[in-house]
Every structure is written in structure tokens, then in C-alpha cells.
Amino acid sequence: MPIKMKTENVKVHYGDKQALNGISLDVKERQVTALIGPSGCGKSTYLRCLNRMNDTIDAAKVSGKILLDGDDIYDPDLDVVELRARVGMVFQKPNPFPKSIFDNVSYGPKIHGLARNKDELAGIVETSLKRAGLWNEVKDRLDEPGTGLSGGQQQRLCIARAIAVSPEVILMDEPCSALDPIATATVETLIDELKQNYTIVIVTHSMQQAARVSQMTAMFHLGDLAEVGETEKMFSNPDDKRTQDYIMGRFG
Numbered sequence: 001m002p003i004k005m006k007t008e009n010v011k012v013h014y015g016d017k018q019a020l021n022g023i024s025l026d027v028k029e030r031q032v033t034a035l036i037g038p039s040g041c042g043k044s045t046y047l048r049c050l051n052r053m054n055d056t057i058d059a060a061k062v063s064g065k066i067l068l069d070g071d072d073i074y075d076p077d078l079d080v081v082e083l084r085a086r087v088g089m090v091f092q093k094p095n096p097f098p099k100s101i102f103d104n105v106s107y108g109p110k111i112h113g114l115a116r117n118k119d120e121l122a123g124i125v126e127t128s129l130k131r132a133g134l135w136n137e138v139k140d141r142l143d144e145p146g147t148g149l150s151g152g153q154q155q156r157l158c159i160a161r162a163i164a165v166s167p168e169v170i171l172m173d174e175p176c177s178a179l180d181p182i183a184t185a186t187v188e189t190l191i192d193e194l195k196q197n198y199t200i201v202i203v204t205h206s207m208q209q210a211a212r213v214s215q216m217t218a219m220f221h222l223g224d225l226a227e228v229g230e231t232e233k234m235f236s237n238p239d240d241k242r243t244q245d246y247i248m249g250r251f252g
């Protein structure tokens with residue numbers, strides 16, 4: 001698979017504290033890359049580098065190179081709003097807007113001018129909800145508030161919202177941690193389907209989830225990239241002792 005995003009020697013400081021010590025990692029196109037590692041090792045910080053979400057944290061200073069299709073995402077000519085449409089994000093806690101199901105999904109396409117008229121907009125909403133595996137459950141109540149859905153449905157709504165602006169990459173920060181096992185299984189199946197069209201990077205605390213959904217796994221430890229490799233190998237025969245210890249449950 002070609003490389004979709006490339007990071008070279010990425011360092012992040014929060015004030016005096018260094019959270020990432022120089023991460024060089026390639027994210028392959030149309031694959032799921034899982035970021036694993038003990039709490040506080042820098043997984044979310046790294047994820048936020050990929051669409052410049054760390055810009056929104058005053059104390060955060062990012063250095064190093066971050067490339068999307070070979071282009072520097074810190075290029076001054078690059079529009080960060082555009083970048084975040086290309087590299088979308090789904091958060092830990094489902095966070096639908098306090099608006100209707102329809103408006104939650106149509107908001108992004110509207111502000112990015114992706115639809116020429118109402119019918120086109122409705123088409124984008126339908127396609128996005130279908131891709132997120134939510135259409136059948138909500139098609140008769142698109143005017144109802146998104147916040148009235150179950151947790152698992154809300155998370156799929158947030159995934160539909162991310163998909164609606166036709167992203168190339170979707171970043172997911174522990175997207176199932178607030179969901180029950182059944183909703184988790186639904187979202188995991190969805191992630192597996194989404195990789196046909198999108199490049200996905202997911203932070204997860206669940207080794208089982210990483211093993212189930214990802215093709216590549218990157219193991220972080222104290223701000224370093226301990227090891228990266230094919231998920232199958234990482235979970236059966238890791239090279240790094242820190243990975244072995246972590247997946248055996250010895251720390252974290």
C-alpha cells in the first residue's frame with residue numbers, strides 16, 4: 001500500500017514537558033493503523049499532529065515534518081480548515097451537535113460548499129449515514145435530535161459526520177471506549193468496511209480491538225515509538241521487549 005501520511009522526527013512539547021521525542025512513522029493508505037501503548041505515552045498527542053489539532057492547544061509546540069500525500073501540512077499556503085476536512089476526526093465520547101440528525105451530517109458539506117442544492121445535500125447525508133451503517137435506524141427520524149440516539153448510534157452519527165465531507169483519512173481517538181460491547185462490535189465492523197475507502201488511524205487501549213481491526217500497529221512508550229509493524233506480527237512475535245510486556249499485560 002502507498003504511504004498516505006508520513007511523519008519524520010515529530011516532537012511535541014507542552015510547555016517544558018516533552019510528550020513526543022521524535023516520531024518517524026508512515027501511515028499506509030486504505031489500511032487501519034492502530035496506536036497502542038500505556039496511558040500517557042503520547043498516542044493522542046501523535047494522533048492530533050496528523051490534522052494539526054494540537055494547534056488548538058496553546059501550550060503545545062510541534063516540530064518535525066508531517067506530510068499528507070507528500071505535502072507538508074504546515075505549509076503556510078495550506079488552509080487548516082481544508083486539511084481537517086481531508087483528515088477528519090472522531091473522538092472518544094460521541095459528540096453530536098445539539099441539532100437534528102440531518103443537520104449533524106449536512107453541516108460540514110454545507111460549510112465546505114460540497115452540495116449545489118438541497119437534493120444534493122440530502123444525497124450526501126443519505127450516503128454518509130449508509131456508509132456509517134446508521135441509515136436504516138434513522139431514515140424515518142432525520143429531524144430528531146442527534147443527542148437522542150443511543151451512545152453507539154451517536155458514535156456512528158459522528159462517523160457519518162466525518163465521512164460527509166469526503167475525508168481521505170479518519171483519525172479515531174478511542175472511538176469505542178464509551179460504548180457497550182454490542183455497539184463496539186458494530187463500530188469495529190464499520191471500521192473494517194471503511195478501510196476500503198479511507199485511511200484510518202485509531203488509538204485504542206484494547207489489545208483485542210487493535211488485533212481485530214488493524215493491519216498495522218504502532219507501539220508507543222514514554223513519548224517514543226517503541227515498534228511498528230504488521231499487526232499479526234506485533235501480536236504474535238514482537239521484536240521489542242516493551243511491546244511484549246505491554247501486550248502480555250505486564251504494564252499499562
Ligand SMILES: Nc1ncnc2c1ncn2[C@@H]1O[C@H](COP(=O)(O)OP(=O)(O)OP(=O)(O)O)[C@@H](O)[C@H]1O
Nearest residue numbers: 014019037038039040041042043044045046057059
Ligand atoms: N493539553 C495538555 N497540556 C499539557 N500536557 C498534556 C496535554 N495533553 C497531554 N499532555 C501530556 O502529554 C503526555 C502524553 O499525553 P497523551 O494524552 O498524548 O497520551 P496518551 O498515550 O494518549 O494517553 P491515554 O492513553 O491516557 O489517553 C502526557 O504526559 C500528558 O500528561
